[in-house]
Amino acid sequence: MSGVLIIGSGHAGCSTAINLRRSGYEDKITMFSIEDEYPYHRPPLSKKFFKGDSLKKDILIKGESFYSDNNIDLKTNTEITQVNIKEKYITTHAGDRYEFSCLVFATGSSSRVFPATTYPGVDIYYLRNIADVNCINNLLKNSKKPLLIGGGYIGLELAASMQEMGLSVSIIEQEDRLLKRVTAPVMSKFYKDLHESRGVKIFCDQSIETINKIDNNYEVLTNNGISISTDLIIAGIGAIPNNKLAQDSGIKCKNGIIVDQYCRTNVPYVFAAGDCANAFNDLYGYAMRVESVPSANAHAKVIASSIIGNEVTNRELPWFWSDQYEFKLQMAGLSDEYDEIYIHGKIEDNSFMACYGKEGSLIAVDSVNMPKIFNNYKKALANSMRLSMDLVKDPNFDPSSIFSASY
Ligand SMILES: Cc1cc2nc3c(=O)[nH]c(=O)nc-3n(C[C@H](O)[C@H](O)[C@H](O)COP(=O)(O)OP(=O)(O)OC[C@H]3O[C@@H](n4cnc5c(N)ncnc54)[C@H](O)[C@@H]3O)c2cc1C
Structure with missing residues (x-):
């Protein structure tokens, strides 16, 4: 053997x-x-x-x-x-x-990378491993205004980190909203507002036309005529x-x-x-x-x-988390086919949950700073429990009771 x-x-x-x-x-x-x-x-x-x-x-x-x-x-x-x-x-x-x-x-x-011919002469950095962190951190010693290409998780987490490190951060996103691939417009808006309130400049619906090198800086021009000046370009494009x-x-x-x-x-x-x-x-x-x-x-x-010959099958509920500033985003289930959405809690309290429904049943949740309730819903989804959206929307419903009652 x-x-x-x-x-x-x-x-x-x-x-x-x-x-x-x-x-x-x-x-x-x-x-x-x-x-x-x-x-x-x-x-x-x-x-x-x-x-x-x-x-x-x-x-x-x-x-x-x-x-x-x-x-x-x-x-x-x-x-x-x-x-x-x-x-x-x-x-x-x-x-x-x-x-x-x-x-x-x-x-x-x-990391998905741009083909070398896309922006000739321009250094674009990516983050995947410890060596990448060391490289980018070294470059940040001489950077004041980094630009992130891509408003997905990695771009947003890096934006939060760099903003907290005292840098002036910009993000370019080609879609019309942040996190479009994975979440609903209400969550995209929450994260856009959050980052902007911390000073990050966000440019959605923009793709890069050209990047010109001027001394140690770059001038980035978008298809909609926006010009962004930056000294370091990092991409998080999947x-x-x-x-x-x-x-x-x-x-x-x-x-x-x-x-x-x-x-x-x-x-x-x-x-x-x-x-x-x-x-x-x-x-x-x-x-x-x-x-x-x-x-x-x-x-x-x-x-x-x-x-070892004791076969079990893969039936893991897809779930994920993302930490940005003091906010913990936790997502469970696949929301892409939702036909209704209900917000549990209040967005303005910075603690809320988007509950996604399909044909009357809960299929996924995105939670911001609501870990306990999130865990209950996650467990219910992982156990294929059918929770009706009427129940989820009921103001008298306590999600912590899911496992003490039968629905
Ligand atoms: C910056 C960043 C932040 C993230 N944040 C989160 C998060 O908050 N929550 C979350 O759930 N997930 C997060 N993820 C995703 C998560 O890290 C990945 O899903 C997870 O690491 C996948 O694990 P893996 O073992 O499949 O692959 P990896 O962790 O990528 O490990 C694969 C390893 O295999 C090595 N390898 C590849 N080919 C060979 C070869 N031919 N020979 C030898 N070695 C090889 C690679 O070098 C690498 O070390 C994040 C990812 C990144 C990059």
């Missing part, structure tokens, strides 16, 4: 190794990472860690000794460049070969799954590595987890690619169970 090889040691890879050992798996586990770091939490990179409010040791998933203590062979600074599925071995960039009995792709995703290695080895891919409800690829002893996986979700009855820590951890549990 040559054990389990895990390519990638982010949340999905690391959690797979942890769950395997927890489940009593005794054979060899080897985990590879391109990065020269112990596995760490990625969300703080745009938040506390970016601002310098936490150190590298604070964001490690496990302490440094955990891996040797648990007989997990962690190989950092090691890129896997080739996978031979049929003969069951992988090859590193240095030409070393490792054999496996089971293989897990946990290769994550990469992520793409790292599935090329899998695809080249013959594993089926489409918008990520295709896996079934057991997180298994088209080859029975090969699995995929986390951002790189387009995974069948039993709760919804179809496959989806979710970029979130809870999803990566859920896949990891499913894979560990499959490997």
Whole structure:
């Protein structure tokens, strides 16, 4: 037996190794990472860690000794460049070969980047890992007015962090509102108002026409004739799954590595987890690619169970959080098909929840600073409880009673 090889040691890879050992798996586990770091939490990179409010040791998933203590062979600074599925071995960039009995792709995703020809001569930075944070923070020493391209989560979290660091931040968003892909207009407006109240300049419905370099500054011109002067450009324009290695080895891919409800690829002893996986979700009855820590951890549990022969299926409710200033946004469920929306609480109190309904039932919630109620709704959605919108809208309804009564 040559054990389990895990390519990638982010949340999905690391959690797979942890769950395997927890489940009593005794054979060899080897985990590879391109990065020269112990596995760490990625969300703080745009938040506390970016601002310098936490150190590298604070964001490690496990302490440094955990891996040797648990007989997990962690190989950092090691890129896997080739996978031979049929003969069951992988090859590193240095030409070393490792054999496996089971293989897990946990290769994550990469920042979507502009093609080099889009803005020739212009340096655009992206945020994905610790090295990126170090690079951007270094550049910020000589920056006063950074520009973010993209008003999604990463752009907004970075905007909040940089504004709190005393910088004068601008955001360009090509859609007509922030967070358009993931939330309703009411939430977009709340976040636009919030950022503007803290001094961030937001330009929606603008795409960049040209960027001119003038000394150490850039002049950014938009299609609607707006001119923005900046000294540092950072883009947060989405992520793409790292599935090329899998695809080249013959594993089926489409918008990520295709896996079934057991997180298994088209080859029975090969699995995929986390951002790189387009995974069948039993709760919804179809496959989806979710970029979130809870999803990566859920896949990891499913894979560990499959490997030890105790199969469970992936039925994780998609959920996510985003911290900006003192506001905690938490989202659960898939809201894209909603046909009605109800606001629980008052937006002006900075503590409220958007409840999304479809055909009379609750399908998703977005909560701002309402963690307790959020957790109740999240649990109800995760358990496929049918909560009617009439109930959700009833002013006498107490969501904390959901699990003490039957509806
Ligand atoms: C700035 C930022 C903020 C975020 N904030 C949140 C948040 O608030 N909440 C939330 O839920 N999610 C957040 N996310 C998303 C979350 O971090 C990801 O969904 C999660 O990290 C996915 O875990 P993963 O293990 O699939 O991938 P990753 O964490 O990306 O790890 C994959 C690892 O595999 C390595 N790798 C890839 N190819 C190879 C190879 N060939 N050989 C060896 N190693 C390889 C990569 O270098 C990387 O280290 C954030 C992401 C970013 C970038």
